[in-house]
Amino acid sequence: MRCAKCGLENPEGLAMxxxxxxxxxxxxxxxxxxCPACGTVNPAGAQKCxxxxxxxxxxxxxxxxxxxxxxxVVPAPYGAPQPYxxxxxxxxxxxxxxxxxxxEPSAQIPYAPAQAAAVAAGVETALAREKARQRATGALxxxxxxxxxxxxxxxxxxxxxxxxxxxxxxxxxDGYGQATAAQIIGGIALGLWILGxxxxxxxxxxx
Numbered sequence: 001m002r003c004a005k006c007g008l009e010n011p012e013g014l015a016m017x018x019x020x021x022x023x024x025x026x027x028x029x030x031x032x033x034x035c036p037a038c039g040t041v042n043p044a045g046a047q048k049c050x051x052x053x054x055x056x057x058x059x060x061x062x063x064x065x066x067x068x069x070x071x072x073v074v075p076a077p078y079g080a081p082q083p084y085x086x087x088x089x090x091x092x093x094x095x096x097x098x099x100x101x102x103x104e105p106s107a108q109i110p111y112a113p114a115q116a117a118a119v120a121a122g123v124e125t126a127l128a129r130e131k132a133r134q135r136a137t138g139a140l141x142x143x144x145x146x147x148x149x150x151x152x153x154x155x156x157x158x159x160x161x162x163x164x165x166x167x168x169x170x171x172x173x174d175g176y177g178q179a180t181a182a183q184i185i186g187g188i189a190l191g192l193w194i195l196g197x198x199x200x201x202x203x204x205x206x207x
Contacts, residue, residue, distance in 0.1 A: 002045040004031040007060035019064075132168035133175030135161050139182035146186060151193035158186030 001010050003017040004027040010018055017024055033042050033056060040051035047057050139161035146154030162182035169176040 001028075004028050004033070004045045006064060007045065007057060128168055129173075129175075132165040133178075136165035136169070136175040136179035136182060139165065140178045140185070143182045143185035143189060146189035147192065151189040155186040155190030155193065158182045158189075162186065 001012060001014065001024050002008070003010060003020060003022065003024060005022045006017060006020040008017055008019040010024060015024060016022065017027070028045070033046060034040070035042060035049040035052060035054055035056065036059060037054045038049065038052040040049055042050055042056065048055055139158045142154045142161070143158035146158060159182070162179040165175060165179035165182075169179065
């Protein structure tokens, strides 16, 4: 049986409230409860105000907690009707403060500059690979031109630039094939130029 004075749910058959000690039968007939929000007189032990819908059970529990009569209880669930301006209870978990323990030295978060250095290293590597791809493209262009003109100059340039690009790039990466082709074509251009010189010498000697 619910006590009309303090709201405690007592076991059936008890004559006196276990919390406040009042006679339960007398309290049920003589005690009423006034809504603190709108002033409406409600029957003793009412769950909600018949006028504004205020959760009277929750109000009784809050008053009991403030008076130190009972330990904290679970408030009304979120969404229960409340009058305008009345705080909406969300549950005791939000009122609980969890102490923050200091971290052990081995569990502390690494210092930010270490992460910044890793990011900077990644950016530097990406820029180096982009430059190597550009170098491979330039080497291939020099090698192709060297087949027709300036082979003794453009051929070695293509070979050296292609080798430098392959030191940064890996097989299968964009630009690695161009660097290899530049070395091959540059070598062919240089070989053709040397072969042409040899043929010209032979022709002059035979004459």
